[in-house]
Amino acid sequence: MIRNDALEQLPVRGAVPALEEALAVHGTAVLCAPPGTGKTTLVPLVLAGLVGGGPARRVVVAEPRRIAARAAARRMAWLLGESVGERVGFTVRGERTVGPRTVVEVVTTGVLLQRLQRDQELPGVDVVVLDECHERHLDADTVAAFLLDVRAALRPELRLVAASATTDAAGWAELLGGAPVVAAQGVSYPVETVWAPPARPVRPPHGMRVDPAQLTHVASVVRRALAEREGDVLCFLPGVGEIARVAGRLKGVDAEVLQVHGRAPAAVQDAVLAGPGTSGRRVVLTTSVAESSLTVPGVRVVVDSGLAREPRTDHARGLSALTTVRASRAAARQRAGRAGREAPGAAYRCWDEAEEARLAPFPNPEIKVADLTAFALQVACWGDPDASGLALLDAPPAGAMAAAREVLSAVGAVDAEGRATQRGVRLSRLGLHPRLGRALLDGAREVGARRAAEVVALLSEEPPREYGDDLADAWRAARRGNDAYGARWGQEARRLASSVAGAEGDGSGSERRAGSSPGAGAGGDDAVAGLVAALAFPERLARARGAGAFLMVSGTGAEVGEGSRLRSAPWLAVAVADRPAHAASARVRLAAVVDEDTARLAAEHVRAQGEEVRWEGGDVVARRVERLGAVELSARPLRDAPLVRVHEALREGLRxxxxxxxxxxxxxxxxxxxxxxxxxxxxxxxxxxxxxxxxxxxxxxxxxxxxxxxxxxxxxxxxxxxxxxxxxxxxxxxxxxxxEYAPERIRVPSGSRIRVDYGGEQPVLAVKLQEMFGLARTPRVGGPAQVPVLVHLLSPAGRPAAVTADLESFWKEGYRGVRAELRGRYPKHPWPEDPMEVEATRFTKARLRG
Structure with a gap:
């Protein structure tokens, strides 16, 4: 039975008529509705004709996250008084709950992207709702661009709604061809802001690292909020690791501590979203998944760490990772709003109020900062390799796209013109990053589908840090299945094995030895893990250079932590690495031991042989060298090197x-x-x-x-x-x-030819004072420039007695004092009262008399 009482309470009902009219006239609309108004749950039911008496339609709702997709489907089914899988269902990667009567299906944007690539017309679908489009996830931006292409070329009757929790909808409205903006007013309760900065400064985040003192402070603020306020506490943290560490610091609090994130078991997610039970208060530790997509019942207090995670890609070093950043002001507003969904609440912000103005206004669109390899493959398969014809709010950066195309070319996914190959289409449909898709397909031929799939599943979701840095050890830990990660890993490994079986190679999952990779096919975990990781990240293959230091094929240095067995490996296939700020080398987080044959197999596309003549170690070095990228495999002296290259090396030495x-x-x-x-x-x-x-x-x-x-x-x-x-x-x-212009020597009155020093800013003439008697004017050089030399007048012992660029003034004003000082020290030399009336000399008075 439909729960009309609950439906009547959803504020978005007032905007539904305007939304339906906009879709009837324009076919597109932007729906702006604050969190908690029912835009995710009521609107799809109305558009499908399940409530409100409208015409029957099939509606697909695209959510950016799996947890939000499941929650939305369950909420809509509850409103209809049904179970999920009847008229409302959902599909996420690895899980599908739909039935023959399903007319509203909630999917992740990644699932919808795959469907569009398989059949651009989306047959049977009447309306697509892109939810939480303000979050600017890359898949969501891509799906929107593809759907607009579909409307323009194939299905102008397909209706499209961009739903946003913010009021900044102008960009989306323009993108959708001047779509009307329909706004719904939410019922929001006042939220008090409580500034709660740390008592002492904490180190800013860098890479994935968060100062432990910051996490200790967040935990203390949670304890404070429990003491000062009523209701459940929702605490925002940047990632799963920080959630676990704060949970550890909250042991002993008088509340149930729950953890909600994309990796949490579905049962835990469901329990949190179902609302408070009878066991007392709750503290819900969450990532940004709860900013706008989810409603957590019972929450009256928000504790915001002020941190978030964003993707970053170092294209020069081939390193991609999430990094910890300060949350934007928009994200902080969204987080605070969670405290006012059901009643007045409070938001504790773990930073100083003065810092607020320095925060970025909005989070970075993912297309601006992420690795674009998967995006580049999607648009190539769509038929627009450079994405120039797609309707995107932000164009992809040219450098990131060029780097992406290099990767796709290396794995055989695109041809020389950037068009998708048959292999590229196959890779695009695996639901994996193209690197991992390459490792799955090629690895299955070498070691069998099952084992390749198991290792790729490890690479697709980085295992917990406690599994260690050895990929083979992590594989063994996941197989034991003693934790939630192991369960998720097993499910994903089965999905991947099924997706590759029969597609390439023998398809049976049987394992065979690869001639170019001894021991991989029939080898143990180390060999298999190393081969698959090397196929995924060939530019991160790294050769040892001593004391735990390695050099990657990309040219980046890498270091392995103390105590790791990986330190003694001759070669590593690095799966996860990051480079701390200001560090010259990357830190290896997860890697497998490989041998040189495996490295040659995986990185064959960057293997090169050639003659090298260069300046190295202070001299010309000529060698015949074989390399894998920046890693030297072998070298022998090169006799009779080309003279042109020898001379180039000598010039480089001079430079x-x-x-x-x-x-x-x-x-x-x-x-x-x-x-x-x-x-x-x-x-x-x-x-x-x-x-x-x-x-x-x-x-x-x-x-x-x-x-x-x-x-x-x-x-x-x-x-x-x-x-x-x-x-x-x-x-x-x-x-x-x-x-004439710059004489090497100047003849002075004594007859001596004195060398001029041109090494300073002004030429210097250093001469004994007595040799200049009778010369009234300072010598000049530089031809037309007439630059006076700087005369250093020396004592008989050759020590400076005076410095002047104006001899005439010196004889009048300075000479008397110098004469008084030197005549007593050097009585054998002439010191006339009037130096203009005597003959210049370099000799003593005795020599003069003689």
Whole structure:
């Protein structure tokens, strides 16, 4: 019997007539309704004609998460007074509950994506409701784009509703061709915000790591909320690991502590969503799955850690992972609203109020930050490899798409033009990331469908951290089936084995030895796990380089934790790794031991042989090398290397180590300094002789000397000064003025020729003071620039007595003080009162008299 009393209480009822009119006129609509209004449960029933007396239609509701799909179907069935599988059913990966009478089916967006790829017309479906589209999951964005294609080309009568829990609907309305926006008013109760920052600073999250002090603080806030407020507590945390750790910190509280997330057993999820029982208060620890998709009855208090998880991809290193970020302001509002669904409530925010303005306004759309390999395969199978013709709120980043196409090409999923191959279509229908699909199909041929499926199931949902970092050990732990993960793993492994059986290879699940991978087919867990992981992530194959350090085929360094048996492996197939902020190497989280033959088999597409001539270790190295990407497999000396490449290596050596590899005499250094001075004060045609310029233009001044060189020692025999002569402005006719503009030496009044130092900002003439008697004007260099030299006037012992660029002023003002100081120290030398009236000399008074 239909529960009309419950239906009457759903606030969305008031918006239903406008929604039906919008669909009748436009065929599309955007429904904005706050959480708890019934948009997920009442609207599909009305559109299907199950309540309200409308025409009968078949409705598909797409939810972003499995837990939400199950909950929505159960809620709708309850409203009809039926069991799930009658007129309302659901389908999620690995589970389907529908019957011959089912007219409303709730599916995940991933399931709907698969159906569209199999049959674009969606035969028999009249209405599709895309729920929680504001969350911007990649599958949901893709499904929406495909459905709009279907409406435009095949089925204009197909009705489409984009349902959102937020009021920011303009983008979706435009995307749906100017669809009307229908808003429903929710019944919300006031929610008091309680700011509850930590007493002491905590480290910000990075990677998957959350400061344990932050989790301890969240647990303390939960205890505080239980003491200060009534009702159940809903606590938001970024992931399953943090939920488990906070649960451990809540032992002994006077409440039942429950954990709700996508990996939780269905029975636990159902119990939480059914509402409070008779056992007292509840603390529900959850991830973002409960932000908007689910209603948890009995909740009056929300504790928000302020953290969330988003995907990130390091395309350069081939590493993809979730990362912990600060939740957006929109997410914080959604979370707080859960406390006001049924009565007034309170939201405890575990951060300072001043931080609120610094939060991002909305979460990042997944298409902007995620690995796009699966997306690229979907659009290739759809017939639009670059997604340029699809209606998307945000275009996929070009770099991420290019990286995705490289992966798809490597696994044989797309051809040279980016079109999906037959193998690519097969991969797209496995319900797996294309990497894992490749591992499943190719691994089944090598080790049998059952064992390949079991390892791929481990890779598709990372096992608990307590299983350890050894993939084979994790496999054995999952087989024991002593926990909820083991049960889920077994179900997924059976699904995958069934999906691959009969498709490729012998199809029987029998195991056979692969000739190119000794021991894999008939080998033990280590060999099988290693082969399958290597097929999934060939660029993460890593060769040992000592002390727990490895080098991946991608060129990224990797390190294994202390105490792990993986540290002694010669090769690893790395399944999970992350790179901490500012770290040079990735940390291996999950890997399997492999041998070189397995590595060669899995990464054959990046194996290369060739001649390498380069500057390495301070000299030219010429070798014939075989590599897997960045990993060197073998090398032997290369005799008679091509001279062109040898000279390229020598030039690289000069760029890296500097021009000091050449022979620089004092005259050569002097010439370079003189040229640098003239370039600085006169410019062209006088050449730039800086390190950067000389290293980058060796062909202009270092030939033919460089052409005769073969190794570092030959560079050391090249006279740099002689080579620099080629840079003089001969063609401009100015080369002959070098001595005039920048004389190497200047003749002083004593008759001495004193070397000028051009190494500083101003040329320096260091000369004994007595040798300058009678010279009133400072010497100048630089030709037209007329740059005065900086005269360092020295004592008879050669020590600086005075520095001046203006001799005339020095004789008038400075000389008297210098004379008084030096005549007592050097009485044998002449110190006339008037230096302009005596002959300059470099000798003592005795020598002068003689």
């Amino acid at each position: 890296r180590e500097g021009l000091g590899l050449l022979r620089w005499t004092r005259d050569a250094e002097g010439l370079r300094q003189r040229l640098a001075f003239l370039h600085r004060v006169l410019g062209a045609p006088w050449p730039d002789v800086s390190d950067a310029s000389l290293s980058g233009h060796t062909d202009e001044w270092l030939e033919p000397e460089l052409s005769r060189a073969r190794r570092r020692a030959d560079l050391g025999r090249i006279d740099a000064g002689q080579a620099l002569q080629r840079l003089l402005p001969w063609a401009a006719g100015e080369a002959g003025r070098l001595e």
